[in-house]
Amino acid sequence: xxxxxxxxxxxxxxxxxxxxxxxxxxxxxxxxxxxxxxxxxxxxxxxxxxxxxxxxxxxxxxxxxxxxxxxxxxxxxxxxxxxxxxxxxxxxxxxxxxxxxxxxxxxxxxxxxxxxxxxxxxxxxxxxxxxxxxxxxxxxxxxxxxxxxxxxxxxxxxxxxxxxxxxxxxxxxxxxxxxxxxxxxxxxxxxxxxxxxxxxxxxxxxxxxxxxxxxxxxxxxxxxxxxxxxxxxxxxxxxxxxxx
Amino acid sequence: xxxxxxxxxxxxxxxxxxxxxxxxxxxxxxxxxxxxxxxxxxxxxxxxxxxxxxxxxxxxxxxxxxxxxxxxxxxxxxxxxxxxxxxxxxxxxxxxxxxxxxxxxxxxxxxxxxxxxxxxxxxxxxxxxxxxxxxxxxxxxxxxxxxxxxxxxxxxxxxxxxxxxxxxxxxxxxxxxxxxxxxxxxxxxxxxxxxxxxxxxxxxxxxxxxxxxxxxxxxxxxxxxxxxxxxxxxxxxxxxxxxx
DNA sequence: CGGGCGCTTGAGGCAGCTCAAGTCGTGTGG
DNA sequence: CCACACGACTTGAGCTGCCTCAAGCGCCCG
Numbered sequence: 119x120x121x122x123x124x125x126x127x128x129x130x131x132x133x134x135x136x137x138x139x140x141x142x143x144x145x146x147x148x149x150x151x152x153x154x155x156x157x158x159x160x161x162x163x164x165x166x167x168x169x170x171x172x173x174x175x176x177x178x179x180x181x182x183x184x185x186x187x188x189x190x191x192x193x194x195x196x197x198x199x200x201x202x203x204x205x206x207x208x209x210x211x212x213x214x215x216x217x218x219x220x221x222x223x224x225x226x227x228x229x230x231x232x233x234x235x236x237x238x239x240x241x242x243x244x245x246x247x248x249x250x251x252x253x254x255x256x257x258x259x260x261x262x263x264x265x266x267x268x269x270x271x272x273x274x275x276x277x278x279x280x281x282x283x284x285x286x287x288x289x290x291x292x293x294x295x296x297x298x299x300x301x302x303x304x305x306x307x308x309x310x311x312x313x314x315x316x317x318x319x320x321x322x323x324x325x326x327x328x329x330x331x332x333x334x335x336x337x338x339x340x341x342x343x344x345x346x347x348x349x350x351x352x353x354x355x356x357x358x359x360x361x362x
Numbered sequence: 363x364x365x366x367x368x369x370x371x372x373x374x375x376x377x378x379x380x381x382x383x384x385x386x387x388x389x390x391x392x393x394x395x396x397x398x399x400x401x402x403x404x405x406x407x408x409x410x411x412x413x414x415x416x417x418x419x420x421x422x423x424x425x426x427x428x429x430x431x432x433x434x435x436x437x438x439x440x441x442x443x444x445x446x447x448x449x450x451x452x453x454x455x456x457x458x459x460x461x462x463x464x465x466x467x468x469x470x471x472x473x474x475x476x477x478x479x480x481x482x483x484x485x486x487x488x489x490x491x492x493x494x495x496x497x498x499x500x501x502x503x504x505x506x507x508x509x510x511x512x513x514x515x516x517x518x519x520x521x522x523x524x525x526x527x528x529x530x531x532x533x534x535x536x537x538x539x540x541x542x543x544x545x546x547x548x549x550x551x552x553x554x555x556x557x558x559x560x561x562x563x564x565x566x567x568x569x570x571x572x573x574x575x576x577x578x579x580x581x582x583x584x585x586x587x588x589x590x591x592x593x594x595x596x597x598x599x600x601x602x603x604x605x606x
Numbered sequence: 607c608g609g610g611c612g613c614t615t616g617a618g619g620c621a622g623c624t625c626a627a628g629t630c631g632t633g634t635g636g
Numbered sequence: 637c638c639a640c641a642c643g644a645c646t647t648g649a650g651c652t653g654c655c656t657c658a659a660g661c662g663c664c665c666g
Binding site: 527528568569571572575590 | 621622623624630631
């Protein structure tokens with residue numbers, strides 16, 4: 119909170135580009151119809167903007183829920199652990215997305231969140247959000263909309279997991295990434311994966327070998343081009359057709 | 363709305379047991395700390411209490427979102443359809459649960475909902491809910507909590523689908539039902555399934571034959587007793603152990 | 607330039623699917 | 637009220653897609 123004040127007083131400083139006014143993903147993280155006055159209120163919600171290195175944790179399962187996190191840049195995976203100790207990935211999250219929503223219900227984090235690459239997030243105190251919601255009802259409305267969207271996403275994913283074969287799952291995964299990652303640079307249809315084949319397989323319920331094989335066969339079909347972590351999406355329509 | 367007034371004036375009528383004051387699942391559907399005055403406000407939210415026969419639809423995918431539905435009694439399945447026309451079940455919902463939350467985001471239903479047996483629901487206009495939330499903030503808070511819970515549920519399910527073998531999935535499914543259906547009659551550890559083996563298989567990503575086989579093997583292990591749709595849960599601990 | 611991790615590709619095995627047959631339970635119509 | 641018919645369920649047999657194990661390659665970073 120006091121940090122916010124400091125930022126406000128250094129209007130010309132380069133540091134200011136970290137503020138919400140200049141945030142390139144602001145539209146995405148809390149896309150309420152924010153006027154300038156309201157931006158400054160949102161600004162107050164942001165108590166911290168930690169820079170995470172690859173492998174650093176944003177939160178652990180079991181920790182008390184205090185903040186929602188808006189991802190400014192980078193990528194985060196969320197995962198739980200099965201009884202036998204293996205991790206099970208529940209989602210990948212990118213710039214402009216909000217994480218922590220599943221913790222509101224029981225006031226505790228139900229999964230771990232770790233950065234897949236250098237990542238900057240905005241931590242927003244949930245108590246403050248609830249308080250300010252009374253001033254700006256659209257914020258509460260926006261949170262609700264985002265939660266509803268997450269439910270829909272998860273349920274789409276459940277449908278995919280229940281009915282899709284390996285190749286479809288991989289195609290669907292890539293198409294989903296295309297829709298979420300390409301908002302910035304639409305001209306190039308290339309996605310850079312921030313996660314390993316093993317993580318993709320874990321998420322999709324496949325072995326890493328199967329992910330690799332199915333990517334190779336999608337490449338053989340001329341639908342994508344695989345170059346390590348760089349995936350060129352050559353035939354978006356074909357990719358979409360594979361996604362149920 | 364005018365219906366509500368009518369109910370209020372017939373205090374002794376048997377019909378009154380349909381009102382929220384007497385609703386046995388009230389605690390579950392909107393478990394805010396409702397005092398008597400607040401119950402009457404919630405009552406106003408309920409615009410209709412349709413009785414659905416087995417197979418009747420509550421809503422279809424693509425329909426405009428207008429109401430959330432609290433299930434008073436019975437069971438509902440929600441499902442989407444894959445491109446090739448088959449249905450994919452995304453969830454089963456029982457008395458005391460709220461459905462339609464995933465539609466808030468884009469103001470449209472993203473799945474179909476159909477009654478699995480004789481079912482009574484309370485339709486609550488979402489516009490009214492939003493309006494009344496300003497009077498009773500706990501209602502908005504409660505909706506948020508329920509959505510968060512649904513996200514958590516879906517993500518647990520995703521974890522299950524990604525990592526579990528058939529027997530575990532079936533065990534997990536039964537254990538989940540045990541937790542959700544036995545709140546009323548804890549003394550008997552018997553669950554009556556309102557859905558077919560095929561629907562269970564569809565939901566779990568298994569064939570109906572595999573569901574049947576795995577139930578049989580759980581029975582051979584002395585963990586459950588299968589008698590058509592009646593499942594006696596003989597060893598809850600063993601069942602829970604199988605659930606990751 | 608060397609080591610290690612991530613990735614690809616091959617070979618064999620098994621879990622779960624498909625196809626098929628038969629039983630049981632329920633609801634419906636005579 | 638009974639008989640029939642159909643849908644739901646169980647169980648068996650064979651097949652296949654994905655997993656596991658294994659070997660080799662290539663990229664990245666120290």
